[in-house]
Amino acid sequence: MAEHLTRANARPAVAVIGGGYAGMAAAVDLTRHGHAVEVFESGPVLGGRARRVTTQHKTFDNGQHILIGAYTQLLALMQQVGAETKQLLYRQPLTLYYPQGFHLSAWALPAPLHLASALLFARGLRFSDRWRALRLMQALQEMEFQLTTDCSVSALLTQHQQSENLRHWLWDPLCIAALNTAPEEASAQVFVHVLRDSLAGTRSASDLLLPRTDLSALFPEPAAQYVLKHGGKVHTQHPIRSLDELRQAFSHIIVAVGPHHLAQLMPEYKDVTAQFSYRPIYTVWLQYNADIQLPQPMIGLVGGATQWAFDRGVLCGESGLIGAVISAHGAHESLSKAQLIQQVHAELAPHLPTHAAPQHAQVIAEKRATIACTPHRARIDMRTTHARVFLAGDYVDADYPPTLEAAVRSGLRASAAVCAALQNTATSSAGLLI
Numbered sequence: 299m300a301e302h303l304t305r306a307n308a309r310p311a312v313a314v315i316g317g318g319y320a321g322m323a324a325a326v327d328l329t330r331h332g333h334a335v336e337v338f339e340s341g342p343v344l345g346g347r348a349r350r351v352t353t354q355h356k357t358f359d360n361g362q363h364i365l366i367g368a369y370t371q372l373l374a375l376m377q378q379v380g381a382e383t384k385q386l387l388y389r390q391p392l393t394l395y396y397p398q399g400f401h402l403s404a405w406a407l408p409a410p411l412h413l414a415s416a417l418l419f420a421r422g423l424r425f426s427d428r429w430r431a432l433r434l435m436q437a438l439q440e441m442e443f444q445l446t447t448d449c450s451v452s453a454l455l456t457q458h459q460q461s462e463n464l465r466h467w468l469w470d471p472l473c474i475a476a477l478n479t480a481p482e483e484a485s486a487q488v489f490v491h492v493l494r495d496s497l498a499g500t501r502s503a504s505d506l507l508l509p510r511t512d513l514s515a516l517f518p519e520p521a522a523q524y525v526l527k528h529g530g531k532v533h534t535q536h537p538i539r540s541l542d543e544l545r546q547a548f549s550h551i552i553v554a555v556g557p558h559h560l561a562q563l564m565p566e567y568k569d570v571t572a573q574f575s576y577r578p579i580y581t582v583w584l585q586y587n588a589d590i591q592l593p594q595p596m597i598g599l600v601g602g603a604t605q606w607a608f609d610r611g612v613l614c615g616e617s618g619l620i621g622a623v624i625s626a627h628g629a630h631e632s633l634s635k636a637q638l639i640q641q642v643h644a645e646l647a648p649h650l651p652t653h654a655a656p657q658h659a660q661v662i663a664e665k666r667a668t669i670a671c672t673p674h675r676a677r678i679d680m681r682t683t684h685a686r687v688f689l690a691g692d693y694v695d696a697d698y699p700p701t702l703e704a705a706v707r708s709g710l711r712a713s714a715a716v717c718a719a720l721q722n723t724a725t726s727s728a729g730l731l732i
């Protein structure tokens with residue numbers, strides 16, 4: 299009998315390569331459906347591009363992340379594995395607060411009034427801006443959020459007569475935050491999908507959810523506990539060099555590695571992955587005195603390097619720690635770490651109670667944070683040429699930006715495909731017995 303049928307109470311065993319959000323989502327879902335799962339993660343910590351890092355005896359996230367209420371699959375899986383979303387996430391109605399002169403906040407009204415009220419009462423917008431923004435949302439709604447041809451976000455905004463002011467405070471920062479790609483080159487269709495699922499969704503879909511714990515503890519580690527509790531295995535520091543290592547022992551394999559690692563395991567994807575270009579995300583962690591706080595848990599800044607800053611004291615009890623996020627390409631990439639720290643501090647200082655310099659600081663530059671989210675990006679099928687091998691990862695779904703939710707959804711789709719395949723095998727074996 300093949301080894302994969304003799305393990306774990308004769309349940310067929312499924313291997314998941316990669317312990318990021320996609321891989322752990324797949325592992326949890328397979329476990330939930332009663333399958334024996336083994337996860338192989340090359341790094342020392344689960345989480346992949348959303349993980350805890352320890353450097354010089356200090357612990358940070360590799361990058362501050364934001365979730366939104368529309369991340370329904372991730373939120374459901376967190377509940378499934380016992381990661382209490384109410385405790386682990388700081389939830390607030392959509393709030394964009396720029397101390398330099400813009401403030402938008404969704405009201406506690408049912409959709410779409412929450413959005414209408416947010417735009418109508420936003421500080422920093424002219425009357426004509428509010429009207430144009432509402433008209434854009436209405437036009438997209440009438441198109442059922444489907445463009446006839448994809449174009450850049452900038453082109454879409456020009457087509458819908460969005461003013462410079464609106465772009466400056468609202469659309470451009472949202473595009474960069476959601477797609478990690480500059481509006482001039484970002485896919486309008488993907489941006490429109492984000493607007494559909496967030497601003498044009500239910501009121502709670504547009505809520506901002508800010509982690510109150512590190513990114514490994516938020517989902518991947520509780521997910522691993524869930525898998526272990528149900529008889530599965532999770533290995534860290536266990537890189538898989540070739541699928542051949544697993545073929546004998548496992549009935550199916552889910553390859554949930556990042557896009558830049560795929561071709562190493564599956565050389566047939568070399569040409570496809572060569573078409574991807576990547577965009578960086580820098581997080582500058584600044585440790586100030588414990589009594590230093592931002593005016594809000596999350597603030598936006600424009601005109602410099604810093605795009606968003608997060609108060610980890612309020613969010614995670616890490617008093618005085620501020621995380622400054624810089625997404626996509628920009629002039630900051632040519633600065634040394636020391637220069638960048640100095641610049642980010644200078645940008646934050648006017649919004650802090652004192653101008654005292656941070657006691658220490660750390661720059662984490664994720665050069666391949668995500669693939670660029672451009673129009674007509676390559677579509678990759680979850681199914682591969684190997685009948686028993688499936689792909690998962692934030693890059694697989696070309697309709698959604700590469701995010702935690704995209705990763706989780708892809709993991710669930712891969713798991714569903716494996717479950718269906720196993721079900722078919724079980725049915726045909728039963729047929730043979732009859």
Ligand SMILES: Cc1cc2nc3c(=O)[nH]c(=O)nc-3n(C[C@H](O)[C@H](O)[C@H](O)COP(=O)(O)OP(=O)(O)OC[C@H]3O[C@@H](n4cnc5c(N)ncnc54)[C@H](O)[C@@H]3O)c2cc1C
Nearest residue numbers: 316318319320340346347361363364538556691692701702
């Ligand atoms: C700095 C930063 C900020 C971000 N901000 C946000 C945000 O605010 N909101 C949001 O939703 N998303 C954000 N993202 C994107 C989000 O983190 C990713 O979309 C998501 O984590 C991708 O998950 P994944 O499982 O698809 O891939 P990965 O996280 O890359 O997981 C793949 C895993 O496979 C492992 N692996 C690779 N090769 C092998 C091998 N041969 N054997 C075993 N293991 C292997 C890797 O070590 C890794 O752990 C951000 C990303 C970064 C980097």
